[in-house]
Amino acid sequence: MIGATLLIALTLLSIVGTIVIKGLPAMSLDMVLKTPRGGFYLGKEGGILNAILGSLFLTGGSTLLALGLSLPVALYLNLYARKGSPTAHLVRLALDLLWGVPSIVYGAFGFTLMIAMGMKASLLAGIITVTLLIIPIMARAMDEVISMVPTELVEASLSLGATRLETALRVVVRQAFPGLLSAVLIAAGRGVGDAASVLFTAGFSDAVPSSLLDPVATLPLAIFFQLGTPFPEVQQRAYASAMILTILILLLSGSARWISRRWIRHVVK
Secondary structure, eight states: OHHHHHHHHHHHHHHHHHHHHHHGGGOOHHHHHOOOOTTGGGTOSOOOHHHHHHHHHHHHHHHHHHHHHHHHHHHIIIIISOTTOHHHHHHHHHHHHHHTSOHHHHHHHHHHHHHHTTOOSSHHHHHHHHHHHHHHHHHHHHHHHHHTSOHHHHHHHHHTTOOHHHHIIIIIHHHTHHHHHHHHHHHHHHHHTOOGGGTTTTOOOSSOOSSTTSOOOOHHHHHHHHHTSSOHHHHHHHHHHHHHHHHHHHHHHHHHHHHHHHHGGGSOO
C-alpha cells in the first residue's frame, strides 16, 4: 500500500516537475495576455490568449449544457423511478458504457453530427461534442451523490405535502449540493483538458471567437500544435501552455473542495 501510494505521488511529481522545468523559462505575461502574432509557430512574438479564452468559453458552455441535462436525469433515477426499475437500470448501464467510450469516438460522432447539421468547425460544434463527452461523467456522479441523501428526508418532505419536484429542488438538491458541485467541476476539468473530442469539431483560430459559429482554439490543441513544430523555442512554449492548463485544472479542483467545505453545514448528518 505504501509502495503504491509513493508510486502515484512520484508519478504526479514527475509530470508536474517536467512541465514546470521545461515551461517556466517560456512563461511570460505575453503568453497569457496576447494572441499569436505572425510567425508565432516559428518562435516569434505573441501568446496563447486565444486558447485560454477559447478553453474557458468551450468548457463553460458545455458544462452549463451538460448540467441542464444531467441533473434532471439524476433526480429522475432517484426520486421518480421505482426502486429496481428496469428503466433506471438501463439508464445507469448506458451512462457507464458512455463513460468508457474514448473521447476520439465522441469527436468522430460530433464531426458526423456537425456535417449532418450543415455546420462548420466552430465553438458551437465543440460545445455540443464536449457536452456529449461529459454528460455521462456528470450524470453518474450526481446519481451517486443523490443516492446518499437520507431517505427519511425525502419521506418527511413528501409527508408534509410537498410535491416530488419541490422535494427534489428544495430538499434533495440542497442536501446534496456539495457533492453535486464537485460532480460539475470534475466534469468541467475533464472537458477543459480533452483534445481528441474537439480536434475535428472546434477547429482552431489565432483570434478570440466573437460568436458561436467562429472556430475556436483550445489549450490542449495549442499544446499539440506547438509540440509538433521542429523549433525548440515553440516546443518550450507548449510546456508553458501545459503549465497554464494544469493550473486551470488545479483551480477547478481546489474550488470544488473549498466550496464543498463551505456548504457542508447544510448537510444533515
